[in-house]
Amino acid sequence: MERQRIGVFVCSCGTNIAHHVDVDAVCESVQGMPDVAIASSYRYMCSNPGQEMIARGIQEHQLTRVVIAACSPRMHEKTFRGACKRGGLNPYLCEMANIREQCSWVHSDRLAATEKAKALTSAAIRRVRHHEPLESLTAEMCPNTLVIGGGIAGLTAALELADAAHDVFLVEKTERLGGNLARVDLTAPHLDSARDLLTERITRVRDNPRIKLLLNSELRNLVGYVGNFSATVRTNGASGAHEEKTVDVGNVIVATGYQEFDAGRVTHYGHGKLPNVVTSFEFERMLRTGRIETRDGRLPQYVAIIHCVGSRNKEFHAYCSRVCCMTALKYSHELKSANPSCYVSDIYVDMHAFGKGCEDFYKTTSEVKTLFLMFDKNERPVIRKAAPSDDCDMLIEVNETLSGERIEIPADMVILMVGMEARSDSGEVARLVNISQDRDGWFMESHPKLDPVATTTDGIYIVGTCAAPKDIPDSVAQARAAAARILGKIAKGKIEIDGVFAEVQDERCSGCRMCNELCPYSAIEFNLDTRRSHVIPAACKACGACVAACPSGAIKGRHFTVEQLHAQIEGVLL
Amino acid sequence: MAARKLQIALYWGAACGGCDVAVLDTNEFILDVAAAADIRFWPIAVDGKYHDLEAMADSELDLALFNGAIRNSENEHVAKLLRQKSKLLVAFGSCAHMGGIPGLANLVTKDEILATAYLSNASIEPGNQTIPQARTAVDGMPLEIPSFYRRVYRLCDVVDVDYFVPGCPPAPDQVKAVLLAVVKGELPPLGSVVGASERALCDDCQRTKSEKMVRHFHRPFEILQDPSRCLLEQGILCMGSATRSGCGVRCPNSNQGCRGCYGPLPGVADHGASFLSALASIVDSKDPKEIDQILAGLPDFISFAYRFGLPASTLQRSYR
Numbered sequence: 001m002e003r004q005r006i007g008v009f010v011c012s013c014g015t016n017i018a019h020h021v022d023v024d025a026v027c028e029s030v031q032g033m034p035d036v037a038i039a040s041s042y043r044y045m046c047s048n049p050g051q052e053m054i055a056r057g058i059q060e061h062q063l064t065r066v067v068i069a070a071c072s073p074r075m076h077e078k079t080f081r082g083a084c085k086r087g088g089l090n091p092y093l094c095e096m097a098n099i100r101e102q103c104s105w106v107h108s109d110r111l112a113a114t115e116k117a118k119a120l121t122s123a124a125i126r127r128v129r130h131h132e133p134l135e136s137l138t139a140e141m142c143p144n145t146l147v148i149g150g151g152i153a154g155l156t157a158a159l160e161l162a163d164a165a166h167d168v169f170l171v172e173k174t175e176r177l178g179g180n181l182a183r184v185d186l187t188a189p190h191l192d193s194a195r196d197l198l199t200e201r202i203t204r205v206r207d208n209p210r211i212k213l214l215l216n217s218e219l220r221n222l223v224g225y226v227g228n229f230s231a232t233v234r235t236n237g238a239s240g241a242h243e244e245k246t247v248d249v250g251n252v253i254v255a256t257g258y259q260e261f262d263a264g265r266v267t268h269y270g271h272g273k274l275p276n277v278v279t280s281f282e283f284e285r286m287l288r289t290g291r292i293e294t295r296d297g298r299l300p301q302y303v304a305i306i307h308c309v310g311s312r313n314k315e316f317h318a319y320c321s322r323v324c325c326m327t328a329l330k331y332s333h334e335l336k337s338a339n340p341s342c343y344v345s346d347i348y349v350d351m352h353a354f355g356k357g358c359e360d361f362y363k364t365t366s367e368v369k370t371l372f373l374m375f376d377k378n379e380r381p382v383i384r385k386a387a388p389s390d391d392c393d394m395l396i397e398v399n400e401t402l403s404g405e406r407i408e409i410p411a412d413m414v415i416l417m418v419g420m421e422a423r424s425d426s427g428e429v430a431r432l433v434n435i436s437q438d439r440d441g442w443f444m445e446s447h448p449k450l451d452p453v454a455t456t457t458d459g460i461y462i463v464g465t466c467a468a469p470k471d472i473p474d475s476v477a478q479a480r481a482a483a484a485r486i487l488g489k490i491a492k493g494k495i496e497i498d499g500v501f502a503e504v505q506d507e508r509c510s511g512c513r514m515c516n517e518l519c520p521y522s523a524i525e526f527n528l529d530t531r532r533s534h535v536i537p538a539a540c541k542a543c544g545a546c547v548a549a550c551p552s553g554a555i556k557g558r559h560f561t562v563e564q565l566h567a568q569i570e571g572v573l574l
Numbered sequence: 575m576a577a578r579k580l581q582i583a584l585y586w587g588a589a590c591g592g593c594d595v596a597v598l599d600t601n602e603f604i605l606d607v608a609a610a611a612d613i614r615f616w617p618i619a620v621d622g623k624y625h626d627l628e629a630m631a632d633s634e635l636d637l638a639l640f641n642g643a644i645r646n647s648e649n650e651h652v653a654k655l656l657r658q659k660s661k662l663l664v665a666f667g668s669c670a671h672m673g674g675i676p677g678l679a680n681l682v683t684k685d686e687i688l689a690t691a692y693l694s695n696a697s698i699e700p701g702n703q704t705i706p707q708a709r710t711a712v713d714g715m716p717l718e719i720p721s722f723y724r725r726v727y728r729l730c731d732v733v734d735v736d737y738f739v740p741g742c743p744p745a746p747d748q749v750k751a752v753l754l755a756v757v758k759g760e761l762p763p764l765g766s767v768v769g770a771s772e773r774a775l776c777d778d779c780q781r782t783k784s785e786k787m788v789r790h791f792h793r794p795f796e797i798l799q800d801p802s803r804c805l806l807e808q809g810i811l812c813m814g815s816a817t818r819s820g821c822g823v824r825c826p827n828s829n830q831g832c833r834g835c836y837g838p839l840p841g842v843a844d845h846g847a848s849f850l851s852a853l854a855s856i857v858d859s860k861d862p863k864e865i866d867q868i869l870a871g872l873p874d875f876i877s878f879a880y881r882f883g884l885p886a887s888t889l890q891r892s893y894r
Contacts, residue, residue, distance in 0.1 A: 508839065510774030512815035513804075514852045517785040531777075549855035551816030552774045553842040562841070 004129050005037040007063040008121065009054055011045035011070035013100055020104040022114040026069060029118040033125055037061045046076050051083040058087030065089075065128040069097040069121045090133035092499055092559060097124035123571030130564045134499030139538045141227040142250035143490045146171065148219055148429070151179020153464025153475040154255035155201040160483035162210035166490060169247050170205065171217045171233055177202045179257050180465075185287035186334065187472060188326035189361035197472070212247075220244065222252065222432055225523070225539035226459030227495045251459045251486045254443060255479065256429055258420040258465040261310030261317070269309065269416055270383055276300070276393055277383065277414045279309075280327060292338050294393065300342065300412035302392050303335055307348040311419030312377050319440060321419030321469040325352045328417050329365040336368045345371045345409050347381055347398055355471060373409070374401045383414060420469040433460050434522050442468045453482040456541065457521055458495075461485065500559040501540035502547055504533050508554035515546040515555065580757060582607075582637045583615035583627070584666075585656060587649035588676040588726065589642030593667035594618040596743035597639070600750050607753055627655050635660035637756050639739075643669040643676045643885065644727040647708075648720035657733040662756065668742040668835045670729040671767075672845075673885025675742070677726045678877055680884050684724045726885050738767045742835035742882060745769075745821050770820030770836050778819045779826050781805065787858035791871035794830055805831050806856075809871075811878060816842070816849040835882045844888050846879030 010026050012018035027039045038061050042050050045068060057063060066089060068080045073096045081091035099117040107113035143166045147158045150172030158168045176182070177198075184194040205211050214233055221232040227250045236242045263271035263279045271277045275295035278286075286292050294300050305328045311321040325348065332344045346365075351372075353362040366372070375381055375398050382397045392410035400407045422441025423429075430437050435455040436444040443462040446454040453461050461482035464475035489495065502523075504515075511531035515524050523539035524546060526532075535546070535555070547557040586594060598604060598619075607613075614635060615622045638660035644650050657663050668674040679687055692698060692705045708721035729735055739752055748769030755761060755768070762768055776783065783804045792809045799805065805812040805826060812831030814823075818839055825832050838845035853872075859865050872878070880887055 508773060508841075510777035510815065510819070511783065512774060512776035513783045514786055514815055514856060517787055518855050545855070549852050551842075551848045551852035552839040553848065554839070562843075 001129065004035040004064045005062055006035045006065040006067060006125055006128060007054070007057045007061060008036055008039040008067045008069065008125065009045055009050075009057070010039070010041040010099075010121070011050070011068065012041060012043050013045075013071060013104075014043065017070070017100050017104045017117075020107060020110055020113045021099055021117045022110065025114050026099070026117050026121055030121055030125060033122065035065075035129060036125060037063060045070050046079050051079065051086070054080065054083040055087035058084065058089050063087075063089065064093065065131060066094040067097060067121065067124045067128050068094065069099045069117065069124065071100040072096075072098045072102075092134040093128070093131050095124045095128040095131065097121040119572050122574075123568045126571035127564050127568040130561065130567055131559070132561075134558060136499045137497040137537055138494045139225075139227050139497060141489055141493055141495050142229070142248050143167065144169065144247065144249045145486055146219070146229070146231050146247070146249040146252045147255060148252065148433075149173075149179065149255035149257055149464075149466070150177040150205075150213075150215075151255060151257045151464065151475075152181045152198065152201070152472055153257070153479040154179070154253070155198075155205055156476050156479035157253045157255060157463060157483045158211050159201065159204055159208065160480050161486065162205075162208045164483075164487050166210065166487070168211045169214060169231070169233070169249065170211055171214045171219060173216070173218055175216050177205065177213075177215075180260075181472065183281055184284050186330060188323075188330040189355070189357045191330065191333065219429070219432055222434075223522075225536050226251065226457075227489075227538070229459065250490065251461065252433055253461045253463055253479070253482050253486070254429060254433060254435070254466055255463045256423060256426065256466040258469065259423045261321075261418040261421050263309055263416045263418050265316065266309055266380070266416075268380070268382065269306070269414070271416060274383065274385070274394065274414070276412060277416065279416050279418045280324065280331075281418065283331065283415045287334055292335065294412055298412070299339055301339075302343045302345075302410040303331075303413045303415065304345045304347060304396050304409060304411040305331055305415045305417060306381060306396075307346075307417045308377060309416040309418045310421065312349060317419060317421060317440060319469065320352060322352065323469065323471050324417040324419060326355065326358055326361060326471075328415075329353075329361055329370075331415060332365050332368060332370040336370075343371070343410075345373055345396075345411070347373045347375060347396070349375060349377045355473070371409070373398050373407060375399060376401050383411075386410065420465055423466070426466065429466075433457065434520075435460055435462065442466070453478050453485065458539070495538065497538045498542070500542045501537045502535045502542060502544070503537075503556045503558055504535055505554050505556055506532055508552055509533055510552055510554070512551065514551060515549055518545055518549055520545065580611035580637065581614055581635045582611045582639070583635050583656060583660065584613070584619075584639045585615065585617065585641070585652055587640065587642030587653065587670065587729070588645035588674075589667070589669050590675070591618065592743045593641035593669075596667070596741075596746060597749055599743075599746045601746075603750055610757060624652070624655075627652070627659060630659045632658055633661050637662045637664065639664050639666040640670050640729055641667040641743075643673050644723070644729060644732050645676055645679075646720040646722050650727075650732050651720075653729055653733050662736045662761075663729075663733065664737045664739055664752070665729040665735045666739045667744055668740060668837070668882040670735075671738045671740050671886075672837050672883035673726050673728050674882050677728075677883065677885040678881065680725050680890065681876065684722060688722070725890070728885050731885070736764050737762075739769045740767060740818060740836040741769070741821055742833075745824070747822070748820060767818070767837070767840070770818040772840060773819055774839055775814035775817050775819040775821070775823060775826070775832050775836070776804075779804075779814055779823050781826060783807070786856040788853075788856050789858045789868060791868065793873065799829060801829060805829075811853075811872070813845075813849055813879070815852060816845060833881055834879070837883060837886075845883045846876070846887055846889075849879050850875070 008030050010023050012023050023041045027041050031039050044050050084094045085091045097120040103117045145161050145168050147154045147170045158170045161168050181194050217233050217235040220234045224230050229249045232246045234244045310316040335342050353359045379399050386392050386395045394411045396409050398407050426441050434457045443466050445452045463478040463482045509532045521539050523536045544557050547555045638656040665671045688705050710717050752769050781804045790809045810831050813834035814832035817834045818836040842848045
C-alpha cells in the first residue's frame, strides 16, 4: 500500500474532552505510528484558528490524509471536511475519531478514557489510509411539484408554489377540496369561520392555471428520486371508469391529513346507541346548519362535553390530539350564544391551552359560566339514561378529581371530543412515497425538531396532520415551510448528491436480485437487458443494507469499504 | 526434439474419492493426458509407494493435484512431500480448497468424533472400549498409524498452494481446461482460483429471477417447484447467489439448490456469513416472532451454509 502522510489533530474541546482525556498523551501515542507526519492538539479544533491550523498543516506538511480526534462526526464532520478542502485536500480524505461523546463524556476514569481515546484515534489513522477521494454528483431538478391532499395544508402548499410560477399537480381523493376543515363551523380561538378561511384558498386554487387540480384521484405509483420523480395518478370517473396519467415532478408534498377517531370504540359512551350522544364532527354539522337540537327536535338545555375520546389513553391512542380542548371551549361559546340559558359542562382530563391566544380563550369561556369538571384519564365518566322523573335525557357520573367528589350532572346532549388518528390508508401512502410511519401511523419526519417537514426520502415532504395532530396555524406554517424548501431547491436548479453512496460493481454482479426489494429508499433498479442491479446515487442514503446483503460482495459502500472497516476494527483491537 | 513429457502426480487427503473419479470422468481425454504426461504418482490408478515420492528430486514434478482436506498427519506429510517435489501444487476440489465435507467435523471435538466412531456407534461390537492410538504395541511390536488432528485444515493451511480448482467434484470440463493450461503454459497469476467464474452462479442460471421476499423455507421434496423460477424465491435454499459459477449450474438444473461447492466470490471473507446476511435480508416480515418462525424453517443451517467451507470460515472449529 502506498505511503501516506497523515496529519492528526486532537481537540481538547475546552475542558469537554481535556477534563477526562489526556489530549497530549493521545498525540504522543500516535506520533510514532507508520505514516503519521504530524500530530498536534488544540483547545478548539472547530474554531477558526483550529480550522486554519488544519488547512495550514495540510500545505506545510504535504499531508495526504487527515484525522481529527474530537467530537461526533454528526457535530463537525462537515466543518472539518471544509477545512481540508480549504487546505487543498479532497474532503473525504478526512476521518474523525469521536473522543468526546464516545469517550470523555461517558467515562470518569481518566486513565482508561485516555487509553480508549488512543485506540479510537489509532483506528481512525488505520482507516484513513484506505480512504479514497470522492466527488459529489449533480442531477437535474424538475420544477413541478405533486401535492397529495386538498385540505388546508395541501391548498396552501399548492398556492405557495404556483404563486412562485411553478406547476403543481394537486391530487385530492374525494370530489371536493377543503378536507376536514370543510366540516368545521367556526375555528378556535378567534372564532373565524372555516368557510371563509377555505373559500378564498379554494377559489384561488381553481383559478390558478399553474395548478392542475385532480379531484377523485389517487397516487398509484411513484418512481425515481429527488428532482426526477415520475408519478402515476388515477382519476376515478363517474360509473366506475377511471383513467391514469403519469406526470414528472421534482418533489412531493404529502398533505393527506387525518381521520377522526371512531367514537363507537369507547363502547360505554354509547355513541350510536344513545341518540343524543354525538361526536364533535356531528355537532359541527349542527352548527353549520344553524340547528342545535336533540334527535327529537328540542333545544338542549343541558349539554355535556367530554374530552379526550380516543386520545391520551393506553387503550386507544396515548397521544394528545391537540385541537380538541380549544374546540370544546368553542362549543361552549357557540352553545351559549345560541341559547344563553343553556347549561354547559366541560368534562376534561387536562386543559391544554398552549397556542397563541388560547389561554385568553380559556379565561373568557370560564366567564360564560361553563362548569368545568376534571376526571382522571383512567376513570372515564359514566353516561346513563335518566329516569322519567328526572328533568333531562341522560345523567353523567364523574369522579371529579379537584373536589374529590362523585358528581352527577344532567345532560340532554353529550358531545364526544373525538381525537385525530392516522388515516386508514396512510400505510399505503407511506409505501407509495417510501416514507416511514411511527407506531401510531403518523408519517415520520427527518428530524422532529430541526427538520420537521422533510422525510428520510429526499424530495418527499410531510405537512399538516398527516405527520401528527396539529392546529390550522401549524399546518399552514408547515405547508409554507415545505413550499419554501422546494422553491429553494428549484432556484438552485440542480441537486448536489453526496459522494458517499453504494455502488454495484458491474463486473461482479450476478443479477441475483437479492438487493432489489431490500433498499429502504427504493434506490436500486434492475436492468432487465443486462441483468444487473444498479444503485441510483441520488436516491441512495448510504445506509449499507445492500452492501451487507450482497452475497457476491459486488456492492461497494463508498467511504465504508470492507478494507476501511476492517482496518478501523484492527486499530481498536491492536 | 520431442517435448519433454509433463511429470504429474495426483493424491488424496481426507476425501471421498470423487475428485479422482472426476479426473477419470474426462473419459478418453485422460488417455491424451497419459500420452502427454508421465503420471508418476496416483494411488487410484497407478502403482506407487511413499518411498517412490520421497526418492524424487525437489521440483522434479511439474504438477501435483492434491484433493482432500488435511485431517491427519499422513495427509499433511504427503502434502508437504508433493509441495517439495513439484513445481506447481494445485488444491483440487472443495476439500483441498476450503476443507469440504470433512471440514464439517470442526463443529465437534476430536474426542466426540472418536467416541461416536468407536464407542457409541450402532455398528460396533457392544462394549468396545478401544480407540485407535497413533502409537501402539501389537504382539510386542510397535505399530504407528497417522495421528488424528484436533481439527480439519485446508491444504493451504499446511503448505503454499499455487492454484485452487474448486468443486465437489470439479466439473470435467474445468479439469480438462486446467490440465491444458498447464500443458500450454498459459497460467494465471499464482494464488488464483482457476476453472471458475468471477461471478456468482445466478449469472449462468437460466431460472427467472425477480425481487426476493421469502415467507417460508422448504426442503426440496416438500413442495412442487416451478422449474423455471429462481429456487430461493420459492423458499428452497440455494447458495447460488453467494457461490462462484463454473460448475455448469449442475444442481439448480437438477432442481436442487446450489450447495456452494465452488466457494465464495473473490473478496468475500466468509462464504456462509455472506449467504446468511443475504438470506436474512429477504425474509418477508418485520414481526420478530414471525421472523423467528420463518427462520425455524431452516434445518441445520450451519451445515448448509458451511457445507464445503467451515475450515475456511471465521468459525474455524468447536472449542467446547
